[in-house]
Amino acid sequence: MADGTDTKSSNQMWGGRFASGPAAIMEEINASIGFDKKLFAQDIRGSIAHATMLAHQGIISTEDKDKIVHGLNTILSEIQAGNFEFSRSLEDIHMNVESRLAALVGPAAGRLHTARSRNDQVALDFRLWVKEELQKCEQALTGLIAAFLDRAEEHADTVMPGFTHMQTAQPVTFGHHCMAYVEMFGRDRSRVRHAIEHMDESPIGAAALAGTGFPIDRHMTAKALGFREPTRNSIDTVSDRDFAIEFLSIAAIAGMHLSRLAEEIVIWSTPQFGFVRLSDAFSTGSSIMPQKKNPDAAELVRAKTGRINGSLVALLTIMKGLPLAYSKDMQEDKEQVFDAAESLELAIAAMTGMVRDMTINAARMKAAAGSGYSTATDLADWLVREAGLPFRDAHHVTGRAVALAESKSCDLADLSLAELQAIHPDITDKIFSVLTVEASVASRKSFGGTAPSEVRKQIAFWRARN
Numbered sequence: 001m002a003d004g005t006d007t008k009s010s011n012q013m014w015g016g017r018f019a020s021g022p023a024a025i026m027e028e029i030n031a032s033i034g035f036d037k038k039l040f041a042q043d044i045r046g047s048i049a050h051a052t053m054l055a056h057q058g059i060i061s062t063e064d065k066d067k068i069v070h071g072l073n074t075i076l077s078e079i080q081a082g083n084f085e086f087s088r089s090l091e092d093i094h095m096n097v098e099s100r101l102a103a104l105v106g107p108a109a110g111r112l113h114t115a116r117s118r119n120d121q122v123a124l125d126f127r128l129w130v131k132e133e134l135q136k137c138e139q140a141l142t143g144l145i146a147a148f149l150d151r152a153e154e155h156a157d158t159v160m161p162g163f164t165h166m167q168t169a170q171p172v173t174f175g176h177h178c179m180a181y182v183e184m185f186g187r188d189r190s191r192v193r194h195a196i197e198h199m200d201e202s203p204i205g206a207a208a209l210a211g212t213g214f215p216i217d218r219h220m221t222a223k224a225l226g227f228r229e230p231t232r233n234s235i236d237t238v239s240d241r242d243f244a245i246e247f248l249s250i251a252a253i254a255g256m257h258l259s260r261l262a263e264e265i266v267i268w269s270t271p272q273f274g275f276v277r278l279s280d281a282f283s284t285g286s287s288i289m290p291q292k293k294n295p296d297a298a299e300l301v302r303a304k305t306g307r308i309n310g311s312l313v314a315l316l317t318i319m320k321g322l323p324l325a326y327s328k329d330m331q332e333d334k335e336q337v338f339d340a341a342e343s344l345e346l347a348i349a350a351m352t353g354m355v356r357d358m359t360i361n362a363a364r365m366k367a368a369a370g371s372g373y374s375t376a377t378d379l380a381d382w383l384v385r386e387a388g389l390p391f392r393d394a395h396h397v398t399g400r401a402v403a404l405a406e407s408k409s410c411d412l413a414d415l416s417l418a419e420l421q422a423i424h425p426d427i428t429d430k431i432f433s434v435l436t437v438e439a440s441v442a443s444r445k446s447f448g449g450t451a452p453s454e455v456r457k458q459i460a461f462w463r464a465r466n
């Protein structure tokens with residue numbers, strides 16, 4: 001029997017039917033050990049649960065089970081200590097572990113694969129990995145939300161321009177803007193939680209695709225592995241990668257949010273805007289232009305989104321043509337998920353750091369908030385409230401006031417009362433009280449509006465939730 005290192009010999013796992021080993025190029029295209037070794041802990045955990053169940057059901061002896069479990073724990077320590085030699089000719093993590101088990105405990109090892117297949121084994125390992133990754137994402141998003149809540153609290157009264165079409169629209173507060181991201185990342189986190197719920201079913205015991213004739217107890221393994229229940233259809237179980245695609249979809253949406261934030265940070269940190277200053281810890285200098293401080297971390301977060309989207313599209317495309325049940329195409333699922341997971345983790349961590357560290361230039365924000373006739377809507381609203389004009393007429397009157405201010409290159413508040421009254425006789429000097437940016441934001445007390453009092457309510461709501 002081959003020791004697994006000799007590619008010329010037939011495979012020790014299925015060699016019975018084969019006279020010779022694979023061509024070198026076959027081994028190269030077939031092997032997944034280069035990346036699926038990441039699943040070693042899940043693979044060993046799954047095998048321990050499976051062996052324990054087999055013994056409990058009287059399918060293997062307790063003695064064999066004990067040898068298997070002991071051997072698997074030894075392998076776990078070997079891999080963790082970096083003392084394990086992975087072999088490409090053994091294809092994947094499952095066969096690398098099983099082959100080592102045979103070397104460690106002898107013939108008992110051969111009983112471990114009773115009533116299972118690599119098809120349900122890989123579905124199990126990968127599900128366990130994705131579930132843990134989702135749990136990490138949940139934590140990371142909670143940290144990012146906490147960072148935004150702190151900044152929002154600190155800047156509940158800091159006025160900045162709100163934009164639509166990237167044009168100055170109405171004054172808002174920086175706290176309110178931060179809370180918009182809290183809503184976005186809060187939705188991402190609920191998607192993560194929902195996905196954990198959704199995928200919380202154990203695949204092990206589906207075997208190759210049809211289940212098994214051995215009297216296994218899939219509820220027992222499900223429980224031992226921390227799943228809510230076993231999956232219900234063995235064919236679906238080995239051909240399903242929805243949990244991976246759901247992870248990638250969630251990552252793509254969260255990535256899109258992170259990228260929008262990254263884009264804002266890039267814009268805000270330009271000298272032209274000057275709204276924020278990134279800490280040295282999250283920016284880089286230029287090798288030629290000494291004055292520069294570049295928002296590289298934000299730019300890389302923006303770029304990671306592209307990788308994550310690519311992974312989602314790749315896996316959807318890998319899966320779209322596959323007849324039921326398992327096909328080897330599905331082996332290509334892992335690298336996409338591993339890469340996206342790494343990108344997402346990094347992006348969330350970098351953003352959390354940037355958000356916590358960046359310095360807010362409140363004076364610049366306030367100055368910008370007042371430019372561009374940002375309180376024009378407040379003037380129109382005043383005409384509706386105090387002079388009884390229909391909003392459409394008030395809009396027209398205000399438009400004339402803006403045109404006049406524009407022709408004089410001044411702000412609305414710089415127009416004289418006489419000039420304003422020439423546009424509409426009902427205007428009184430009370431109008432000036434609504435033309436400041438502070439008055440503008442304070443007035444927007446509608447539920448979810450930008451008034452500092454409202455933003456503080458939303459912060460309290462999220463603090464209780466976070």
Ligand code: ARG
Nearest residue numbers: 032092118119122328330331
């Ligand atoms: N390395 C394989 C994968 O990742 C394991 C399952 C192989 N199953 C099979 N029938 N060849 O998908």
